[in-house]
Amino acid sequence: MGLLEKYTTSTAFLEALQEAGVDYLFSNFGSDHPAMIEALASAEREGKEFPKVITCPHEMVALSAAHGYAQVTGRPQAVIVHVECGTQNLGAAIHNAWKGRVPVLVFAGTSPFTQEGELLGSRNEFIHWIQDVPDQRGIVRGYMKYDNEIRTGTNVKQMVHRALQIAQSGPKGPVYLVGAREVMEEETPQVTIDTSLWKPVEPSAIAPKNIAPFIEDLKQAEHPLVVTSYIGRNKQSVRELVRFCEKMAIPLLESVPNYMNFPSDNPLHMGYQWNTPRQNDLLAQADFILAIDSDVPWIPFKNKPADDAVIYYIDEDPLKEGMPLWYIPSRRFFKADAETALMQLNEVLETAEIDETKIEKRRKKITEIHLEQKKLQKEAEKFPEDALTSEYVLACIRDVVDEDTIVTNELISSYQASYTHLNMTKPGSIIGSGAGGLGWNGGAAIGAKLADPSKTIINLAGDGCYMFSVPSTVYWLARRYDAPILTVIFNNRGWKSPKLSTLGVHPDGIANETDRFFIDFTPHADLSKVAEAAGGAYARKVDNPEEMKATLQEALKAVKSGRSAVLDVYLPAIKQEQ
Known part of the structure; x- marks a missing residue:
């Protein structure tokens, strides 16, 4: 050389x-x-x-x-x-x-x-x-x-x-x-x-003097709860979190998640919340809450803990100095790495005196709630007779996800449905942007594929997010650099989120009365054809529930052969929704 x-x-x-x-x-x-x-x-x-x-x-x-x-x-x-x-x-x-x-x-x-x-x-x-x-x-x-x-x-x-x-x-x-x-x-x-x-700075821990008060408050609690959003960015943190929750039979609530933070099939998993317009019963009942790795553990306007709940907060950025308005009523704020902090807590819990009868009683009750949630989930996924539903489409996608799949998720108004019905259980199996700049999905899917070519990348996006992603560039890149991805567009022909935001503030307003939200995409673009033109992608529009599973399999076959695929899935249009 x-x-x-x-x-x-x-x-x-x-x-x-x-x-x-x-x-x-x-x-x-x-x-x-x-x-x-x-x-x-x-x-x-x-x-x-x-x-x-x-x-x-x-x-x-x-x-x-x-x-x-x-x-x-x-x-x-x-x-x-x-x-x-x-x-x-x-x-x-x-x-x-x-x-x-x-x-x-x-x-x-x-x-x-x-x-x-x-x-x-x-x-x-x-x-x-x-x-x-x-x-x-x-x-x-x-x-x-x-x-x-x-x-x-x-x-x-x-x-x-x-x-x-x-x-x-x-x-x-x-x-x-x-x-x-x-x-x-x-x-x-x-x-x-x-x-x-x-080298990067080593992860920080909880000051040892603060561990004993935490453990004592936890042991005294009748209804403890853990809330997290992005602990899953470190796969090892998930293992420590599961160990912590199972030791004390503590239910886990995911608030605005953008990773797989806790296995959805674990009986202690209590579901997800985003802009929930009603009070979460577990959150209201909790007398002890550990909020860990979460910027928005709840939205206090309509959904918050009880005033007398004992709250501990653990995060690498517990003051949120980049957020001018942010506060939660926490007894202690710990600037610590989640994995390190949980390892500390788990080590102490291994030898702590614990009321096993109380813990097993709590475990049984939480398991019953978990099973009821799964029953409701299954009911929502039933085959739709007339028009495709998000829940059914997500169940179809779940059936093709395997151990070697990574899902990139930017569904926005269907975020809660996506996590609920995909039922992810493996750390690293689903990622989101962690923020609000729409259009992340396409580039992120390419990056994920380049990071691990052995993985199948399934990219989920609303029609608005798909257009924000600059699909002409995304699918050109996918072909140029041999990084095929499968994209499923949840197409309701408009921006649903601004409509939901307006109704959240003005439920009986003029916009609702006249159905004028200025968010419909008329005339409708043939979105999948953009990817076909730019990157030779397999492109299909799907509006018949009977075709969903077969078309999904065809698209996945194309991706595994080295060709990107885009399914433009037509859900009920926004203007038809009330």
Whole structure:
């Protein structure tokens, strides 16, 4: 293997990403990246290994793909975008990575800072003046754990490894680096650093003095409850959570989940809640609540614990400093990693004196509630005679999900139905964005497939989320990089969520009276054909309940043969719903 012809800041930057375990550069190159493109081409010719470039025609898809990849592997990837324009085109994906606590490094060039040829990379295109803005980093600063500017090649590796160290330390999140053309073109001595000195911060634990009061309050409780949302982002945390709940027969409620947090077939599983407009009986009855890894354990406007409930809160970010309005009435707030904290608690519980009679009585009662929930679930899944229902479609999908399936889920108004009827039991088997930037689903599905090509990826999206996902880019990427996915569109021909929001505030308002919500997608687009045109996908519209299972099997067969598939499933249209 020969040496590279030229060693630049860009060369060192790419080396640092390779050293850090970055596999992919989800890239949308522009006029700020000649040095990086040159370094990549030179490395390819010389046989030097750098992260693989994934050319992404849209930045939203690029960051969503990096997001999904990190969720499956736990490893951050890099996203390369074009100055401030590409930065802004990342759009809602920035919000998703920040709120979803996903590690990713975003790099953007900046306009050159010389204009008369003083340095290599000086301005030579009119756009360099147009794209020169006062504070490019400020565009995303409110959504990043860290942002900085690369000013020289001599310490670029330290900059990259520090950024990734911050991205991977809890709470995890995105980081943003910029560099001008002249800096990225700069020739520099070869940079070597000891990467073992840049590891993420070790997980934090509960202060030992606080464990005994917690255990004592738990032992005194008659109706304890655990509430979680995203503990499943760490698969080992799920194991410790199950161990904790089973030891004390504590029921588990998932609030706004975006992972598989607790096996749905465990008798202690008490279902899911989102924007629940009524009081959850278990939440109201609870005299002890452990809220762990949950930004929104309940919505107090209509659904909250009793005033005298003893609440403990465990999270890597217990103060929610990025949420200006946030508070819950917790007796103690512990800044701790969920797995570490539960291991501490489980160790103490192993030798604690426990009233086994009380625990077994509670276990029996909770099991009865669990079985009743399953009975109601089954009834909702019955074969629909006239029009497809979300519950039936989800039951059909559940039947084709196996141990080697990952579901990416962005169903929004059908979130609760999706978790209830998919019945996921394996950690890592279902993921959501963890946030509210719609359009995550397609890119995330591509990222998940690249992360583990052995998995079958089933992507669930509403028709609005599907359009937000930039499907022309998603399915082009799927074909270009051999990452076939199966997408099922739950198509009600409009945005149901704004209608539900309006009815939640104005149930007897004029919008309801006149059925004017301004959210219907008329005329209806043939959504699956977008994927067929852009990526050669198997495309089918399904509106007959009798065809659902067979068509789903056909689509899955296409995916397993290496071709993406999109099923445009027609549910009752929004305007028909009351």
